[in-house]
Amino acid sequence: MSSAQTPGKHVFDATTAGFENDVINASLDTPILVDLWAEWCGPCKTLGPILEKLAVEYGGAFRLAKIDVEAEQQLAAMFGVRSIPTVVLISGGQVVDGFAGALPEGEIRKFLAKHGLEPLDGEAAAEAPATTAETPEEAINRIQQAIAGEPDRAELKLDLALALMRAGQVEPAQAELDALPANLATDARAVRLRSQLELARALAGAPSMEALRARVQSDDADWEARDLLGVRLLIEGEVAAGLDQFLDILKRQRDWQDGQAKKRMLAAFATLDDAELVGSYRRKMASLLF
Structure with missing residues (x-):
């Protein structure tokens, strides 16, 4: 296998002899993610541990079949492998999707979600082995x-x-x-x-969050401090509070720095996934501008 992890109920080595039963027939009940790899393949050593970790984390939503293409050349030929790593999703006895190369973990999660495969939750998740988040x-x-x-x-x-x-x-x-x-x-x-x-x-050389809060508290028309405070809040995850700083500038000094508050809000909208929050603040911005 491509990592030190040993095969278990969620991860197993697939062979030509057992492929029909262990992969094709088994996929009628549970989707099988096939990882085609080789010991000499550098990207395989990057991808393999991620797939194995996810197989455990997803707790049976899918099983991971590892195929060493050097040892199982017939299977590699069957899948038409041109480069490794190659990953194939088999469900209902059929190949339904796949990808080549060592995708980042986030992209693999999106790939799985596209096919209705989600991690464990609730009490089941508590039983899964803890994993250390990647720094x-x-x-x-x-x-x-x-x-x-x-x-x-x-x-x-x-x-x-x-x-x-x-x-x-x-x-x-x-x-x-x-x-x-x-x-x-x-x-x-x-x-x-x-x-x-x-x-x-915008935060290069900017004062700390505490210093900016103090400046705004001392002078609520300190537009520079309010602007930088908004950016700091956004960067540190306090999105609504950050956007509120820009709205306040728009409401009271909309032309400051050639409309910088509006530009900040548009930049922030482009970074956010929360469509409901973005829509709400777009409407608030529009009400002040038009």
Whole structure:
């Protein structure tokens, strides 16, 4: 196997001899995610542990079948494998989807969710082994290793830019973003990252949250402090409170810095997943502008 984890009820080694029964027939009851890998494959060593961790975390929503393409060349030929790692989802006895390459964990979760596969929740989740969340630095290292194995996969460079941003490395993230090919520069994740970087750069040399709060409390018309406080709140996850700072500027000094509060709000909207919250604040902004 591609990691130190041993096969268990959620992860197993698939062979040519047992493939029909262990994978095809078994998929009639439970979806089977097939991981085609090899010991010499660097990206496989990145992807394998992620898939194994998810198989345990999802607690039976799917089972992971590991196929060593060197040992099981007949199966590799059957799947028409041209590069590894290759991952295939089999359900109801049929191949329903798949992907090639070492995708980040978040993208794999989206892939699984697309097919109705979700992690355990409630009491069942409590019984699953605890896993340590990947730190931003670990993510950067993992993605850099994947890039070393597949230097021509430009999407990995976007993953790296996003990981650098999560680690607070603004300038390296910007450099990776600027180097993306044209087809990825307009990717939704790249557009979002560009807005995140715009907000993060505003905080270069900015006072602390406490100092900004003190300035606003001392002078509620200190627009610069209120603007930077809004950005800090956004960056630290207090989204509504941050947007409220920009709304206050729009309400009382809408033309300050050539309408910077409006620009901040639009940049913030581009980074947020909460459609209901974004819609609410778009309406509030519109009521002040029109």
